[in-house]
Amino acid sequence: MNSIAVFIVDDHKLFREGIKFALSKKEGFEVIEEASNGSEFIEKIPFVDPDVVLMDIDMPIMNGFEATKLALQQKPHLKILVLSMHADQGHYLKMIELGVKGFILKDSGADVLTNAISEVSKGNNFFSQELLMNIILKKHDNPTGAALSEKLKISTREYHVLELLCQANTNQQIADKLFISSKTVEGHKTQLMLKTGTQNSVALVLFAIKNQLINL
């Protein structure tokens, strides 16, 4: 069986050396090319055919996100494994949407690294569960979100109004469904807009969706 051809993209030479060393200790991996930033990677990628690309995110000149986007336009089937740090959580979602095959933490051990490369080269995904959890939960423990969910006390009636609003009902339609005056509905909406700091129905609905106050 052939070795897995790896292309390393990272701006830290020492890190690249470390990976090469780790891979050389195991059978079946071969680093066929390196680049120290996204731009260099884009220049080189047309001329090589790696099985897996190890891609750093935070790099000078061109970052991993841009490089990934450009590379996948040229070679949509490129298997890109992102090397991430806890710090760049903000980029994960975008990278997943671009179509990277996985990401692992930079402080992972050699076993995780080789395992991830193997899986990705086989066509599987390899996403650190820890990271996926962070992405999901982070959406909610964000300073605004957490603070809001405690401070933001929405009354039962307000919630029902909000719910119906999020089903695109007009004030009058909401009033009819709750058997109250449309003026009362307006009152509740005004309260909701005050509490959420929004100015109109659309903003209120968007707030409700983003903060998962209602179920779409």
Added chain:
Amino acid sequence: MNSIAVFIVDDHKLFREGIKFALSKKEGFEVIEEASNGSEFIEKIPFVDPDVVLMDIDMPIMNGFEATKLALQQKPHLKILVLSMHADQGHYLKMIELGVKGFILKDSGADVLTNAISEVSKGNNFFSQELLMNIILKKHDNPTGAALSEKLKISTREYHVLELLCQANTNQQIADKLFISSKTVEGHKTQLMLKTGTQNSVALVLFAIKNQLINL
């Protein structure tokens, strides 16, 4: 070493039997109690001390979400492993936030099941990577969405209007940003509402979000 004590909560007797059978084939698992819905589970849980609870979501009388919430109020350290189907993706996030220790697909094999139970009993999480990915990408395979994107031809200008609307801009604000009259913005919105079959801005925004026409 003691067996892992399992409490099964599922409304389908056959499914419970299947799990019991699968666990009996392996060493180290013992089903100590069962319940056929959330309410029954809540009644029984004060009197038993399972290592892991296998919890279905969709059940009569009281669903898995409510049951989990109530149970964790009483016993916050309860290790709950959710048995989920592809269908109930909407509940995953809420369940994670409640503090369940993992979830696996109901059509998983016996190996996955026992592995998950073992991990959870040890205090680890066990979340199906596939499911986490689905949550993140929200790729609930909406047949409407796919079909619509072909029929629904939204012009460049309309798209920009829609985009700004989905950022809660008023017609006038959109007009200012696109250097056109607010009347023109209204015109584009009217077209959009025609094309999407919606009646007002809120409905239009909801349509755009549900059909992923825009990025939130």
Added chain:
DNA sequence: ATTAAACTAAGGGTATTCCCTTGTTCCAAA
């Protein structure tokens, strides 16, 4: 029993949205 908060409702003024109609421009099919 008193207070505070939520729920209800109304009036009235202003702003915005919605709907219908009228144009112009541009592009592609006949």
Added chain:
DNA sequence: TTTGGAACAAGGGAATACCCTTAGTTTAAT
């Protein structure tokens, strides 16, 4: 080349939403 169909633009008028104030009732907590 004309012609039909979109995309684009904008006007007037009606409907709706928004904002402010006031105020009675209900409910929960002190």
